[in-house]
Amino acid sequence: MHAGHADPPRAGEGVKAAAAGAPSPACGGGSGWGQGVDVLELHGDLPVEQQSRVLQPGDGNRRRVVLATNVAESSVTLPGVRVVIDSGLAREPRFDPNSGFSRLDVVAVSQASADQRAGRAGRVAEGFAYRLWPQSQRLEPQRRPEIAQVELAGLALELAAWGQSDLRFVDAPPPGALAAARDLLQRLGAIDTGPHPNPPPHAGEGAVTLTVTGRRMLKLGTHPRLAAMLLAARDDAERALACDLAALVEARDPLRARNDGWRARWLALVAFRAGRNDPDAHRGGLAAIDAAARQWRLRSDAKAPPPGGVPAHALGDLLAHAFPDRIGHVHPRDPQRYALANGRMARIADDSTLRGEPWIVASELRFEAKDSLVLRGAAVDEARLRADFAPRFVERDEVRWDAGKRALVAERVRRFDGIVLDARPAGRVDGALAARALTDAVAELGLDALPWSDGLRQWRARAQSLRAWMPELALPDLSDAVLLASREAWLLPLFEGGTRIDALSSEAFAEGLRAQLDWPLRQQVDALAPARIVVPSGLERRIEYALAHDGAPEAPVLAVKLQELFGLAETPRIADGRIPLTLHLLSPAGRPLQVTQDLRGFWDRTYPDVRKEMKGRYPKHPWPDDPWNAIATHRAKPRGT
Structure with missing residues (x-):
């Protein structure tokens, strides 16, 4: 709210921030909202003439109160404004998953917007800004970019028309939202993602092309869902009905009573046009919807007048083209549950007007943990569905x-x-089909359903560790996520001829996984991240590799009896000397005595104490005073020594 007054500012320089809840100077003197006060509105839906009136200087003898939306945050100067009363709220576009559209939602303002609003009070002279929220409330520093929080089907349609899918944005659209938008456009028949005989110039690798329907939708200049519905009309009378539905879908609910059917809303609009009063409807809302439908008829070149009556399924037959992903068929054993075309389930309320309908279209859903609840829908005729959606x-x-x-x-x-x-x-x-089904089953069950051997798990850990330690080798990623995403390339051939997951042998699986690396890279893994290492005793001992939960390699471990390392001064290293082994030095009984990556320091500082304690406990094993020059062994001392 902006309050304009012709008197000089109360005090101070620039804008003074007043305490929350303090009385506004513009409302002082006990004058209220009676004579001598002009109350003006300023928002984007007003005619230009009314908006211009706010921008004109007022009578110096009258107070002016301007009730404004976010539009007042722009650089426009409202004459005479000395006081701003900021609610701390704004209407901003947000994607509404229930309806599938972006709607204006009331949200808290950002700090940048609050500062901009306060600046309105000090634009021409000192003024006051009253903020109606507690000082303890923290605001976000900036507004989130609109592209990050709205539905992107319209943008995806524009990108397809331009023939460019890799434009550089100041704020890039979220990949998930853009992918969902393109999936919707495919369902609406607006785009084609297959090979194109004549691709547009400069089309990116992931470019999509517009279909003939998509080009017609683009010309209507509205949301692709509504455009698809308008274009689906078979004749002029049906096109006029589609215009009514477009106006109803975009508007606020005109009914006071809760009802999940579009037919009741459309009949309320028909009654309004006939001059009949519906006690359950908002006349002002219906008047706005009637005006919007008139505009739709002009835009879509509908010659027929709005219909006064239609068959029971007519509304749903059109809405199905706007919401093909939400066409539903009744569950065979539960008349309140519907399977949707997008693979999800939805339910209708106990008192639903859609009860008993075999086919419906749910234009609004409330997403819940199990089944979504149908908030708004219409019945669909199966014969029309088979004709319009035959493929x-x-x-x-x-x-x-x-x-x-x-x-x-x-x-x-x-x-x-x-x-x-x-x-x-x-x-x-x-x-x-069996091979593909088994491959998809692994995606559901996880890679642990495959016949892993301990050696194969170690091999993958070695390859993944070396990939992190020596990125210059360009080893492929063998993480769970990548293997599952690429399963059709490497796993599908392994299931050919099989009908069970456990029929896949561990040998065939191991070879299929190792085949992700060509022969030279496999040799690099064996050489730079060996499975075993020869210790001074002359025996090979296993190196244990492990990956953390985030996929990062942990330090490789060599567990070996202390006597087998006599004479070795430096800690063994792998990966071309970059990675030291973590030594688990064991007693003759195989119990850990010390964990270290500094073997030289162990011989110098720790071994004397270990020798003193262990010599009496294991007298049959060598505990030399000089481990540097002793002979490494895995055996006990000969008898009599």
């Missing part, structure tokens, strides 16, 4: 992994997109 109805043989049976199941499946409509046993398992 998504498929029947094929599928092989899947049954976790309960720990076996493959072959079925003849009828689907609509991600919804299984029917599944029957298919008999013999197709080999290619």
